[in-house]
Every structure is written in structure tokens, then in C-alpha cells.
Amino acid sequence: MPVNDSPQTETSSARSLCWSCRQDTGKGPFCKHCIKIQPVDELGNYFDLFDLGKSFEIDQNNLKKKFFALSRKFHPDYYSSGQDEEQKLARDNTAYLNHALSTLSDPVQRAEYLLSLVSGSYANSPTPPQELFEEILEVGELLESQSLSIDENTRLTHAGESFRQRQNELADSLAELFSQLLGGNDGAKGEIESRLNQIKYLRKTGARIETALMEKDNHE
């Protein structure tokens, strides 16, 4: 199982003492005694970092606002004349923050992350979904032909639109499944995994279609 990160679920009491003054840091990202920057990945999961409830549905504008506020606290640019340890923590905290943002702003990554938080693991199957296999191969064949006829070009454009639409529909449908899963219905997990795999293949193939059509535009 590929794990993209190791979610920390310990509470702040599990955090070691301040690296600088060796006292209890308190719960924030800065030591309450000496105000030095502290490792932020020990403070809980990504939802905690942004002070959000654990849920699939997220207000993206709010997320971005909180991201900017936290960037202003941690960014390495503000620590470039600090001690080595401060510089390292600024880098690690910002990297963690950036990763948290990209995870929570993307429906697929958010779903995978939420699954790993809820059930500890998920099956990230690299196997092409049976439902889409023929369709993907057809698109692959279209993309392979050196010059597209007008008809083929239209088919490709339609396939691209259809892929995008189904991706969005599948992603939207995850919200309901997640509220079931978070509500204690473990049965929803399998369905979420299967839909996620479909979304990933739709996305990957869709990106190929776009690249091909864009390339064609460029030649005209």
C-alpha cells in the first residue's frame, strides 16, 4: 500500500520538549516559553492543522485563507538569518503545510487521505478498472494515430468532455459515501475505493486527451 504520508494522530502532549529551551512547548506551533518555531507535524492531522472538521466536504476559499495565514508563520524566507534548527523547521513545516494544502484541495488525494485516517489503510489498486478498460484502450488507439480525421477529433473531444463530467460526478458522489463511512458504515469503504480508482483512470486518460488536442491546436 503506498502511503503518501504518515498521519500523526498523537495529541500535542506527545510532543517532545522544545528543541531550544527544553521546556513544554504548549499546543501551538511556537514554544509558549521562548516563542521558537516547533515541528508542526506533531500537532495532529491535516484537518487539525487548518482547524477544520474531519470531512470530505471542504470550503476551498476558507482553506486557502488559512493556508496563507500559516505560510506567513512558517515560510523559510522569514527565517533565513535564524539558527540552523529554525531554518530546518521552517522548511519542514512549510513543506508539510504545502503538502497538506495540495492533499485537501484535490478530491482524490483528500479522499485517499481521509480513508487512511479513518481505516488506517486503503487499497490503491494500480489495476485498470474493468468498467473503463475498453474505453481507455479506444482512446489510446485514437491518440496513437498520427493524424486525426475530423470525425476522430470530434470523438476525442467528446470522450474528453465525458471523462471530465464523469470524474466530477464520481467525485461529488464521494461526499455521501464518506458521511456514511464517518458515520460508522464500514461497508462504504469498498465502494469509495472502486470509485477512486475509476476517477484516477478517467483523470489520467483525460489529461492525455487534453494534451493531444492542445498539441493539435498549437500546430494550427
Place this chain on the structure above:
Amino acid sequence: MSSENKDTIKGTAIGIDLGTTNSLAAVVRNGRPQALAGEHGVIVPSVILLKEGKLEIGVPAREAMVENSEHTIYSVKRLMGKAASDFDSDRDNLPFEVASDTRGLASVKIDGRIYSPVELSAAILKKVKEQAEKKLGANVDRAVITVPAYFDDAQRQATRDAGKIAGLEVLRTINEPTAASLAYGMDKLDRGIIVVYDLGGGTFDISILRLENGIFEVLSTAGDTRLGGDDFDMEIVNLILNKAEKLGARPDQKSSRMRALLRREAERAKMELSDTDHATITIPVDSVDYKITITRKEFEALLTPWVERTMGLCRRAMDDAKLTTEDINEVILVGGSTRVPFVREKVEKLFRKTPHCDLGPDEAVAMGAAVQADILTGGRDDLLLLDVTPLSLGIEVMGGVMNPLIRRNAKIPAMAKEVFTTYVEGQTSVAVRVYQGERELVADNRSLGSFDLTGIEPQPAGSPRIEVSFVLDADGILRVSALDMKSGKKHDITVRPSYGLNKDEVSQMVRDSFVHARDDIEKRLFIELSQEAKTVINATEKALELISEFKPGEKEDILEAVEELETALGGSNSRELREKLDDLNDATADLAARMVNSNFGEFLKDKSIDDAKKYVN
């Protein structure tokens, strides 16, 4: 949070634009960035004259270029961080002889001596530094140096090294278009989306940023490190040669003096054509002066393919940022080549906005670098730049597939971790091979280096858990580590690009991903299916060893299905592979059902667990 500039013994921190054609410095005074002029103006041409042990840099070197053509070096930025073999194909288009140093790095050969692009760039930086010190009347010891957004790790590292050699502490290397946006956006815009179109002498970059309350968030970046005004000049030179030939003149192209003269005239014609419909140049061949006229129409026809290439990259950057032209609030032009009216028209047409260049296309980058230097030394904390990495970074997994850990346009600093496992029974080491690029197969991407994690306890294939971590800092320097989660054994390296393994250059790689994207889908499907197929075959074979009772003909059917699947694995047709895999699953379905009810039930689950694993070779 910003630390006080407590260190009073430190000198002034400046911003430097180290350009292919021109370089210059700027500093922030009373909160405003200003370019620092020397006796010849703010610009220091990136031209070096090496004659009789004497070194001249900037305007004097450029002025003496034609008579000293054999001793003059320019456009040295094109060699930064490159292998000599990268220039095998276009050595003739370079204004000097490219040599290889002992490590295979591209260098310049003059008078039988080899100079590295790093030391030559250091000489330019030193000149810029001295000019700044003279103007400021103070010691300058720290700088932010700008690089094309599309520079890879090696090119960035080379730039930092040049800074060090010039006696500067390099506070940061920042991307040129981002720097320009800082200079523009710091007081002109509260919020909005801006596009920076940066076409310089040797490189092209496009960056899209979102500004919000002092935060400059780069949304996407695209570019080409081998596209710029130098190419325009080359096109004009070739046109001049064609026309000269028709007049019966045969300029000696082997003579470096003639080449320098042609280039100077081409550059002059290019500038003239910005204002007029035609330009006339004179070239002396065999003591006859030939007059050659170039029309603006001819010039624009020559430019079209180059400019179209930049348009394609602009579209990709918008696509990556998930934006359309309606979302764009401002378009900023940077780099001397945006003075060409044809370029401006095309940019305006694409974005449907009149582009801005009020800071002067030459000065904006250095001014932005000065603003960043001010931020980094604690001068101001209301502005913050959030930049991205231009190319995806990943490792090779089974089948030669690129498994990206950090994607292009990810915000930096960045980190990523992924868990991998082994593919061979009892495997005791794994090779972690690191690549940069957008293609599906590592063979088509640029190798950044590799290392082995050894001492893994022999275990069945698929059992070890090896965690690979990437940390990319704000300068774009990558650190990779691999951890055997069972033994706690760890290996880590700071990635230094290895040369000569893959001479493809970054921009070529991305261009390739446009062209070749089509042939990868089937390959990838096939590779992914083969992993499943191999797992199923493995599980079936183990099941056959364990089970002794079969229905009539069952075992034979299964064995046949295994054989056919193995044949399909040897081929390359993914549809056939899928069919044969389904056949085998059908043939074993009954067996599987019986096993679930028996003690062997656990066994079958392996099938699906193994599907989920990735393999490091």
C-alpha cells in the same frame, strides 16, 4: 517573526539578474527597488573578453567584439550546469567552441585554455558586484540571484557556485518571472491574477501568479531553456547568408570575425525592424561591401515558429493553473526580446489584454530580486513569495515506469513519502533511482542520480516496506532518503545531477511529452496489468502445489490458462493480456471458491493485497 538584521558587520544585500545577454544589479533603498548604474549605465552586457591574460567584462568587451571575436565569450549562460554532450547536435550554433572538462561538463575553449561557465559567470557577477559597490559606496556581500524558472537542479547549483566564487553569499536563487512579478506587484496590485511572459536572450519562461494581500502565489510555470533572442539573431544571420549568396557573395563562415560581424549586424537589424518596415545592412566580403535588405514581413515569418512555441507553453501553463484567458487581470512583459512588436502582438492576441512593461523589460527582474533580498534580510515582512517546482521528481519502479513523488508545479519547499516493496524473493537491496521530468517511462526523463539501500533482511517478495522520502527546499535542491521500515536502516543523499546518462535536456523532455504522450497509454496499461497477471500466476501456482483434488480436466484448464497468460505477458497487447487474465481467473474461480471454504482460505486474499503494491526494482 522576521529576524532583526542584527549582524551589523554584514554588508549590503542586492538583487542580481544574471542574464544570457545582459546582467544588472538592484537594491532596495527606503523601501523602493532601484537599479544600480555604473559608468556605462545600469546594464552590464554578459560579454567577456579574454586577451593576453587581460579580462574585460561588459560594455568594453562588447564594443571590441568584432575585432577580438576569437577572444570574446557571450551567452555563456547557455552552458550552465550542462554536459558537453548536450551540445553535440548544435555546436555550430554556439558563438564559441564548446569543450568538455574532466567531468564531462560543458566548458569554453579559448586560446587553448578551458574555462568553465561557472567561473565565467562568476567573472560577470564580480563585475556587477563591483559596479554596485561603487554606486552604493558600501561593501556588498550577499545577493539574491535570478534564474530562469525552467532551470533544473544542476543549472541552479551552477549559478549558486558562480555566486560563491564571486565572493557573494547567495541568499536564494529565485525564478526570473517571479522576481519580475514582485517588482510590479508590490504596489500596483492588491489582488488579481498576473501572467509574466519572459522572453530573454536565451531562455523563455511563462509564470502565472495570484496576488492576494502581499502574497505572491505562483500557480504554474512553463518554459524552454533554449529559446530566446539568440535564436532570432541566428534566423536573421541565416537569411543574410542566403541573400548574400544570391548576390554572389560567399562570406567566410569559418572566420570567427565574420560570424561576430554577422551577429552584430543581425542584432542591429532586429532592433531596427522594431520601428521600421525594412532594415539594410552592409557586409564586407572580399573587400566588396554588399548591401542586404530585410523586410519586417520576412523577419516575422522567421519568428513565427519560435513565437508559436511560446504560445503553446502559455496554454499549458494556463491549463496547469486551471485558468482561462478571462481569469487573467494583467500581463507583464519581461526580457529584451519582448521589445519585438510581433511578440507583443501575439501575446496580446492570446491573452486579450494589452501587456505592461512600464518598469522596463531589462530592469524588472533585478528589481524584484532586490525586493526578495530585502525580505530575506528582514527588511520587510508584508510580502511573501510562494513558488513552485517546474518539473516532476520521482523514482523508477518496476517496468521502467516513472513514479512521481513531487509533481511539477508543486509548491516549494515540498516533501513526499511513499512506501515501496521488493519484487524478487529474498531481495536484500533496492536501487533508488531518481528522475526529473514528465514522461511516463524513466528512460525518457533526466536522471538525477541513484543509490542502493542494502542490508534488507531476506523476505518473501512483496514483504519488505521501504519508505522513500523526498525533501525539496526553497532553492529547489532535492534530498532523497530510503528507509527499511523493519530494520530501521536508512540511506540518504543530496541529489547532484549525474551527467552523460541522459543528454536530453529539460525543455526537450517536456516538448517530447507533447509529442510522445500518445504512445505511452498502452504501454502503461500493459505494465500495470502485467503486475496483476504475475501476482495471479504466482498465487495460482502456489495453490496448485497445495491442492491435490481437482475436478476432471480442471487442472489442465488452469495450466493451459497460465501458459496462455504467460505468452500474453511476453507480448505487448494489453487487450489480449486482459482477456487471458480473465480466462485464468475464470478457470480458477471454482478452485478459489473451494479454497475459501477450506483451510487455504487466507491464501486467496493474497491476490488482492498484492495488487496494491508498487515495486522498486
